[in-house]
Amino acid sequence: MTALKNDRFLRALLKQPVDVTPVWMMRQAGRYLPEYRASRAKAGDFMSLCMNPEFACEVTLQPLERYPLDAAILFSDILTIPDAMGLGLYFETGEGPRFKKVVNTMADIEALPIPDPDKDLGYVMDAVRTIRRELNGRVPLIGFSGSPWTLATYMVEGGSSKDFRKSKALLYENPQAMHALLDKLAQSVTSYLNGQILAGAQAVQIFDSWGGSLSAAAYQEFSLAYMQKIVNGLIREHDGRRVPVILFTKGGGLWLESMADSGVEALGLDWTCDIGAARARVGDKVALQGNMDPSVLYAKPEAIRAEVGRILAAYGHGNGHVFNLGHGITPEVDPAHAGAFIEAVHELSAQYHV
Numbered sequence: 253m254t255a256l257k258n259d260r261f262l263r264a265l266l267k268q269p270v271d272v273t274p275v276w277m278m279r280q281a282g283r284y285l286p287e288y289r290a291s292r293a294k295a296g297d298f299m300s301l302c303m304n305p306e307f308a309c310e311v312t313l314q315p316l317e318r319y320p321l322d323a324a325i326l327f328s329d330i331l332t333i334p335d336a337m338g339l340g341l342y343f344e345t346g347e348g349p350r351f352k353k354v355v356n357t358m359a360d361i362e363a364l365p366i367p368d369p370d371k372d373l374g375y376v377m378d379a380v381r382t383i384r385r386e387l388n389g390r391v392p393l394i395g396f397s398g399s400p401w402t403l404a405t406y407m408v409e410g411g412s413s414k415d416f417r418k419s420k421a422l423l424y425e426n427p428q429a430m431h432a433l434l435d436k437l438a439q440s441v442t443s444y445l446n447g448q449i450l451a452g453a454q455a456v457q458i459f460d461s462w463g464g465s466l467s468a469a470a471y472q473e474f475s476l477a478y479m480q481k482i483v484n485g486l487i488r489e490h491d492g493r494r495v496p497v498i499l500f501t502k503g504g505g506l507w508l509e510s511m512a513d514s515g516v517e518a519l520g521l522d523w524t525c526d527i528g529a530a531r532a533r534v535g536d537k538v539a540l541q542g543n544m545d546p547s548v549l550y551a552k553p554e555a556i557r558a559e560v561g562r563i564l565a566a567y568g569h570g571n572g573h574v575f576n577l578g579h580g581i582t583p584e585v586d587p588a589h590a591g592a593f594i595e596a597v598h599e600l601s602a603q604y605h606v
């Protein structure tokens with residue numbers, strides 16, 4: 253494979269010196285871009301976009317054509333694994349993701365297969381290979397998965413949820429069943445991410461989007477414990493390079509110390525914790541990724557620039573910072589504002605790397 257032309261992102265995750273702070277955005281290939289909406293219309297629906305490697309590659313590269321981003325993220329979704337388990341993922345227009353089948357008994361859980369990354373999720377591995385070829389060393393490619401807890405909530409609720417009532421009822425009244433589901437998901441995510449790494453993903457992120465909805469005790473037992481199992485099973489070196497792992501629990505600001513002890517290279521932060529305080533707490537163990545409130549992108553470019561400056565100053569001088577939003581960019585954001593955000597990170601961070 254071609255040598256990397258821009259490796260800032262990987263260097264920052266390994267706390268190595270960089271010239272400016274690298275930046276990417278969660279959901280950077282998405283509905284806020286008119287070209288994404290055109291590709292999605294051409295593909296017919298979201299799953300056809302994800303399941304066709306050429307389309308997935310086209311969409312992955314769209315934000316890179318517009319902005320000097322320092323990483324590409326595989327265009328896919330976290331719900332590919334439940335879909336490969338046979339739950340039948342579909343998207344109603346204007347609705348979030350839905351499943352045809354739900355999981356709520358031990359029998360349902362025991363019947364779930366552990367997907368084979370090449371046989372059952374080969375379209376994702378093909379997308380990784382296709383994107384790596386197209387990137388041709390321009391920037392690193394990030395692979396990703398949902399966390400076992402986050403995936404379990406979709407499988408038990410049958411789609412997105414605000415209060416996770418079915419998932420939490422199962423967790424508290426039948427913890428054995430929830431553990432069986434989470435264990436199966438941990439095995440599935442481990443082989444899924446290893447498949448992406450072997451196909452060419454140069455870093456991986458675990459999205460624990462709904463970990464923050466748990467109590468401190470339940471987070472340790474039902475979310476972090478299973479992400480730890482995944483981290484213990486991941487390929488950490490490939491193609492002569494370390495493959496950094498980023499752990500992101502939205503709403504996990506109180507639990508950074510135990511996340512940092514999991515052995516990952518970096519933690520993703522949402523906007524509710526101060527990145528300077530987070531660095532003081534765990535900066536000796538991990539790099540940090542984040543953490544601007546995505547809604548700041550609704551403000552005018554001068555205000556975006558000021559908030560970027562505040563976060564850079566909070567992190568301070570030195571290595572180990574990847575700039576990102578604190579959660580995915582939202583569909584209503586003006587693409588010009590995303591451009592102002594990225595430009596501000598590069599321009600305002602040079603002073604912290606001298």
Ligand SMILES: O=C(O)CCc1c2[nH]c(c1CC(=O)O)Cc1[nH]c(c(CC(=O)O)c1CCC(=O)O)Cc1[nH]c(c(CC(=O)O)c1CCC(=O)O)Cc1[nH]c(c(CCC(=O)O)c1CC(=O)O)C2
Pocket residue numbers: 277278279280281282283284292298311312325326327328329330331343347348349396412413459461579580581583
């Ligand atoms: O209508 C469409 O085109 C499908 C929308 C879409 C989906 N995945 C998508 C896209 C493209 C985009 O983000 O615009 C595409 C998508 N899903 C994901 C990613 C990875 C990333 O965030 O960069 C991406 C973008 C990948 C890329 O930029 O190349 C992963 C994902 N899917 C999901 C989640 C859970 C969450 O949102 O936190 C997450 C974690 C994202 C995050 O934390 O920012 C589950 C999911 N998938 C989806 C949705 C509906 C989108 C929404 O309402 O926000 C949702 C959210 C929900 O309803 O629970 C479908």
